[in-house]
Amino acid sequence: MSIIKDVIIIGGGAAGFFAAINIAEQNPELSVALLERGKEGLQKVKISGGGRCNVTHAEFIPSELVHNYPRGEKELLGPFHKFMTGDTIAWFEERGVELKIEEDGRMFPASNSSQTIIDCFLYEAKKHNVEILYNHSVKSMDALESGFKIETSQGDFQSKKVMIATGSNPKIWKLIEGLGHTIINPVPSLFTFDIKDKRIKDIPGVVAKNANIKVVGTDLESQGPILVTHVGMSAPAILKLSAFGAVELAKMDYDFKIEINFINLDFESCLDELKVFKQEFAKKTVINLSHFDLPKRLWKQLVLASDIEDNKRWADLNKQQLEALANQLTSAVFQVTGKSTFKDEFVTAGGVDLKEVNFKTFESKRIPNLYFAGEVINVDAVTGGFNFQNAWTSAYIASTSIILQ
Incomplete structure (x- = not known):
């Protein structure tokens, strides 16, 4: 018997948590579950920036910010006009996390610890009743007339809407390809x-x-x-x-x-x-x-x-x-x-073909009610802070679109 949720987010990383919190905070009536394959999430957040978490970069002009994305430069211009660096800073500050700018423009939590970001996400997720399900590795996903059926290592789920925020995950890319999407073969970047x-x-x-x-x-x-x-x-x-x-x-x-x-x-x-x-x-x-x-x-x-x-x-x-x-x-x-x-950070170029994503909503052009956030699509950046900004922007727009539709 499947567990039914209004929204399921696959991937317990930065984009997944950000989106789940936004959905649950803006519409508490929606049941939101986050599926994470590991025993704990946010591992990339933990090691990023040498353990300090390079949250974003102090570039506040969308047309300048996009130049830091070898893949996604054209597509991200519109999204950055909706949610970008200043919005990211405000989002974290409203939740008690102060960010600081270093000489090279990189931005970190004032605490100099990525644990501050992790603690913020975990607190907000609990506060807004986001169900975080660890050790739930996704085995298959089928698009139904009424939504999606997802088979995991811990049981089956059904949901009207699904967001995939797994980053560079070959197994998930294979599932997305099976649903009818084109996947650009990944190669290392950065x-x-x-x-x-x-x-x-x-x-x-x-x-x-x-x-x-x-x-x-x-x-x-x-x-x-x-x-x-x-x-x-x-x-x-x-x-x-x-x-x-x-x-x-x-x-x-x-x-x-x-x-x-x-x-x-x-x-x-x-x-x-x-x-x-x-x-x-x-x-x-x-x-x-x-x-x-x-x-x-x-x-x-x-x-x-x-x-x-x-x-x-x-x-x-x-x-x-x-x-x-x-x-x-x-x-x-x-x-x-x-x-x-580069250090412990592994970034790839590759993922869901950008032509198959609606960048006004980050919804699939091929499969209704399927959304993407972060590096699961073919977007990558020149340093970690820019990659995170793409995660925040895509997660925010996708989560807002899920609530409004």
């Missing part, structure tokens, strides 16, 4: 680059603050900080490139070359600067005096890679050495041999 190169082998932790990076042979390009890690490179410039290039880099099997301009000058301008240095610092050792605001350890490695001995003075540099150094500074090529997950 990852760091594995690079084995003697220029960076011994300098992990070094940051080039304002570099320009290109994937050789493509139109992929980004700008910003680059962090040298124990296995290669990370930081915003790399992560943005990995997000916007997710599909293309997957086709390359993560074996490609990148070209880095560490100083944001073209070759000729850089060479002119180096000639000035040769005059001004003639008696100084090249390797000991870094320029262009580059970290000393990185400068040293680029000098050595230019076949300039570590005791060479500026006055003794020949034309070939100056040109070689200019090349290293403005167009250093590195071979990428693989990828690594």
Whole structure:
């Protein structure tokens, strides 16, 4: 015998809880059940932002915010005019959670703990009688004339309306595909680059603050900080490139070359600067005096890679050495041999085809009364805070649509 609910939400993550709370709060007469396959929910919230939870990002103009979504940029413009960053801040503050903005625009709870967000969700869900059913793994879902029948590991359910907010879940995607939707095959997004190169082998932790990076042979390009890690490179410039290039880099099997301009000058301008240095610092050792605001350890490695001995003075540099150094500074090529997950956060590009979603309501265009929220659809962003904002926005609009229809 099936348990009957007005609304069933599949997925006990950020979007699922957000939507369930909104529905139960705005219409207490509706019975809402949230099905979570694990023994506890909100695990991605728990580990996000290094355990601090990067709730959103301090970008308050919809037309600017959408540029942070490699997939979904066009589709999210309308939704962000309905619910975006300022609304997210207000939603949490109204429930006692203060957010703070960091220098790079990321926003975290003032407590610096993701547990604050988790506690808020659990409290609000209990307060508004949301039934949270853990260890309920969905096995099948059928669309009926009167709604949906859902078979789980703990029993069967029936509901007039269903929201799927499971994130990147291949099993659920398979079920959605079985209902008639197109699923864009998922590939990793938001990852760091594995690079084995003697220029960076011994300098992990070094940051080039304002570099320009290109994937050789493509139109992929980004700008910003680059962090040298124990296995290669990370930081915003790399992560943005990995997000916007997710599909293309997957086709390359993560074996490609990148070209880095560490100083944001073209070759000729850089060479002119180096000639000035040769005059001004003639008696100084090249390797000991870094320029262009580059970290000393990185400068040293680029000098050595230019076949300039570590005791060479500026006055003794020949034309070939100056040109070689200019090349290293403005167009250093590195071979990428693989990828690594960014911290503990795993983001994918892929999911329900965006053409099959009504972005005014986040309802399926193919199956009435079926709604989506979060990364279950083919939307992803350049960092965690933007991914969360997509979760809040889609969950809010979908939950409001469920109540109104």
